Amino acid sequence: MILRRLVPPLVAAALAVSVFPAPALADAVRDQQWYLGFLHVAEAQRLSQGEGVLVAVADSGVDATVPELAGAVVPGKDFGGNTGDGRKDPSGHGTAMAALIAGRGRGGNNGVLGMAPKAAILPIQLSRDIDFGGDPRDVAAAIDYAAGKGAKVICLSLGTSDTDVVRTAIANAIAADVVVVAAAGNKPERGSVDFPANVSGVVAVGAVDRNGERAAVSVAGPELIVVAPGVDIVSLDIGGRTRTATGTSDSNALVVGAIALIRARYPQLKGPDVVRRLTETAQDKGEPGRDPVYGYGVIDLVKALTAEVAPATSSPAPPQPSQSAPTGSGGKGAAVFAAIGAAVVVVVFIAVLQAIIRSRRRRP
Incomplete structure (x- = not known):
């Protein structure tokens, strides 16, 4: 009798376990995106989600069939001898970057979520293996294409290699109001920031760990602008598989997503003002002010979207006139002395006039 009473609840419990495993697995993926909480992404996305911002991902291409990127990837272009529109990815690196920038999840709290889920991705395929660094001519062409x-x-x-063609493409893109963001590099033993992150005007990005400290792989250098999480970063691979990686590529993609949030919330801002908003609100780390390990600090999304930040293009206030009296002949001092002299002349004149009148009255 007791067994009969227990069977229905046990069956119901078993059905519940067998029918609803997918959300539990998906939630586990979202929970592994530790950087979402670290950067307060949920609060930031209540202010902006990257609406109307087109983000170019010059990489290995983007797998547009990934569910989290459904509707986010527009037709792009292939370079480096490839043909297509950039919406295929042989290596998965570009897909991972796109998901960190604009991943839309799978509904509710499921699936991988990016920084700016309403931004659009323009995929540009450079090579079949992004690890080789990219042919500088293809990189330059990709930058020109994205700006256009x-x-x-x-x-x-x-x-990539330091070449004038890439420098020119970057300069033209910045002049066209494009913010160019590049990874600082994953080989600190080299002792210098990679090209093109070390180009003036480019936002060079380093990586920090779960504690906000410099990641072991992160390159340091005076060109570094900001840092973001770059350790154990969960994103997506081709076919929608999850991917966990460590490196400045991932922190770079997170900063790109942050800039998309800023550009959506403040569409009137020019590129330099967007970057200034990012740097002025960063959480200072290391030595006070900008330093070669953390740049201006760890990005702070909420402050970047809410703080009062002076324009980067504003000129300093004109100097105020001195409060002390100048001593030149045309100054206040000369004017004072002239006034006193005039008063003395008047007094003397009146005194002389009165004396003449009195003398005349005394005459018979």
């Missing part, structure tokens, strides 16, 4: 298509920010989670 109206991208407001370009993600360069790569390094």
Whole structure:
């Protein structure tokens, strides 16, 4: 009798376990995105989600079939001898970057979520293996293409050879109001920031760990601008598989997503003002002020979206006139002395006039 009473609840419990495993697995993936809480992404996304911002990802291409990127990837272009529109990815690196920037999840709290889930991704395929660094001619062509298509920010989670053609493309993109963001590099033993992150005007990004301390792989250098999480970063691979990686490529993609949030919330801001908003609100680390290990500090999304920040292009206030009296002949001092002299002349004149009148009255 007792057994009969227990069977229905046990069956119901078993059905509940067998029918609802997917959300539990998906939630586990979201829970592994520790950087979402670290950066207060949920609070930031109540202010902006990257609406209307086109983000160029110059990488290995982007797998547009990944569910979390459904509707987010527009047709792009292939370079480096490839043909296509950038929406295929042989290596998975570009797909991971795109998911960190604009991953839309799978509904509710399921699936991988990016920083700016309402931004659009412009995929640009550079090579079949991004680890080789990218041919500088392809990188330059990709930057030119992105700027021509109206991208407001370009993600360069790569390094390449220092060439004038890339420098020129970057300068032209910045002049066209594009924010160019590049990974600082994953080989600190080299002792210098990778190219093109070390180019003036580029936002060079380093990596920190779960404690906000410099990641072991993160390159340091005077060109570093900001840092973001770059250790054990969960994102997506081709086919929608999850991927966990460590490196400045991942921290770079998170900063690109942050810039997309800023550009959506403040569409009137020009590129330098967008970057200033990012740097002025960063959480200072290491030596006070900007330093070669953390740049201006760890990005702070909520402050970047809410703080009062002076424009980068504003000129200093004009100097105020001196409060002390100048001593030149045209100054206040000369004027005072002139007034006193005039008063003395008047007094003397009146005294002389009165004396003449009195003398005349005394005459018979």
